[in-house]
Amino acid sequence: MLELLKDRTYIRYWLSVVSSFLGDAITKITLIYVVATETGNPVLYVSLVVIAQLLPSGVLGAFVGPLADRIPARLLMVGSDLIRAVLALAMITVRDQPLLLLVLVLLSGVGKAVFETARITAIPLVVRGHSIPTAVALFQSTNHTLNLVGPALGGLLLAIGSVTAVFVIDAATFVISAVLLGSMAVLREVPVPGPDSGRESYWRSLRTGIGGVLAVPSLRFLAVVLVPVMLALGLFTTNLNSQLLAVFDLKPLDFGLSQAAFGAGSIAGALTGPPMVRRFSDRKLLIGSIVLFGVSLLLLDPTGRLRDSLGVSVVLVWCLVAGLGSGLFQVPVANTLLSDLPEALRGRGVGLLNALMVNFTILGVVLGGVAADLIGIAHSIILTGALLLPAAALLALHSLRGARRAGTAAGPATADSEVAR
Structure with missing residues (x-):
């Protein structure tokens, strides 16, 4: 990791992403504050803001992929940042008009969908000569840190300044990101085209990209893995705060410490x-991280039983372990995606699997609310953990059978290669 941090190209890229991510985090908390305090139906509009921020990545993620395979990442990322800067400033003028504000939030979400696809696609270009897993880990840890710091910073800015000032600062973070990215020559490279990409229409490129991605065994396995895990993460995300506040009845300080413990994990x-x-191997680590996350959800039951005698410390430990499982899972996912995707399909593969992750996370959020109403908040979390473990066992069995079939068909050398994946 120290070698990466000494690489000036990577540092410039990392700082640009930090600035853009920070703008996203500040925007999120500011928008929630605005609709919660300046509309007649805060519950409805807060929900609509969250959906408007997530929906474009789920709906449009796969459709951005072909563009990322044809257009330099620099153009997509800089353009996305500048558009979001303009949208942030436009939000100042419509802050008291919730429907227009939601339209701007939705358009900003479209910009983020484009930015994220191009950002992930560009990682192999930026980290040439370095370890992709290390770069992924640094990005993920940065993202988790900003998810903690960003809302707190946004809240502080709202407390000492004004909503208008926060939106201006938000726009400035996107401009800073655009300037840094625009100065990076490596991002100006045109993506390596496939043999027929110059003659393919957009829609044919999209279809062939999806087929090409799913033709890679490790990526097909990854797509299957993502379904149950993202459902579980969505459900857990929905019910975590309710568990801490409504069931454990934590005081504000303890609630903040619990959130920090989950982020630290x-x-x-x-x-x-x-x-x-x-x-x-990536596949073994994927399955192992699912088991760890599933076990952490099951540990909610003894955590609830021990809380009365051990106090909030046991809750902090539980949040730490749950965060550890969710954070670990993302590393083999990103490493498999970036290492095994053919270069000509990288944009389409990133867009497709990112859309898969977002859509099933949203579905998990919806199911989380339903499950909490039907069986209770704690029981819904524990049941999710109980379902993840047999799912992990089935995935492990499928992987083992695939390795044995490969070994039977092609001999020991191929079997060893399949097991390594």
Whole structure:
């Protein structure tokens, strides 16, 4: 990781992403504050803001992929940042008009969908000569840190300044990101085209990209893995705050410490991922991280029983372990995606699998609310953990059978290669 941090190209790229991510985090908390305090139906509009921020990545993610395979990442990322800067400033004028504000939020979400696809696609260009898992871990840990710091900073800015000032600062973070990215020559490279890409229409390129991605065994396995895990993460995300506030009845300070513990666990999981990727295969680490996350959800039951005698410390430990499992899972996912995707399909593969992750996370959020109403908040979390473990066992069995079939068909050398994946 120290070698990456000494690379000036990577540092410039990392700082640009930090600035853009920080703008996203500040925007999120500011928009929630605005609709919660300046509309007649805060519950409805807060929900609509969250959906408007997530929906474009789920709906449009796969459709951005062909563009990322044809257009330099620099153009897509800089354009996305500048458009979002303009939208942030436009939000100042419509802050008291919730419907127009939601339209701007939705358009900003479209910009983020484009930015994220191009950002992930560009990572192999930026980290040439360095370890992709290490770069992924640094990005993931940075993202988790900003998810903690960003809302707190946004809240502080709202407390000492004004909503208008926060939107201006938000726009400035996107401009800073655009300037840094625009100065990077490596991002000006045109993506390597496939043999027929010059003659393909957009829609044919999209279809062939999806087929090409799913033709890679490790990526097909990854797509299957993402379905149950993203559902579980969505459900857990929905019910975590309710569990801490409504069930454990934590005081504000303890609630903040619990959120920090979960964030610290996520950061630790991301940072321990690279050495584990070098020791284990991506597939083994994927399955192991699912087991860890599932077990952490099951541990909610003894956590609830021990809380009365041990106090909030046991809740902090539980949040730390849950964060560790969720953070660790993301490293082999990103490493498999970036390492195994053919270069000509990288944009389409990133867009497709990112859309898969977002859509099933949203579905998990919806199911989380339904499950909490039907069986209770704690029981819904524990049940999710109980369902993840047999899912992980089935995935492990499927992987083992695939390795044995490969060994039977092509001999020991091929079998060893399949097991390594």
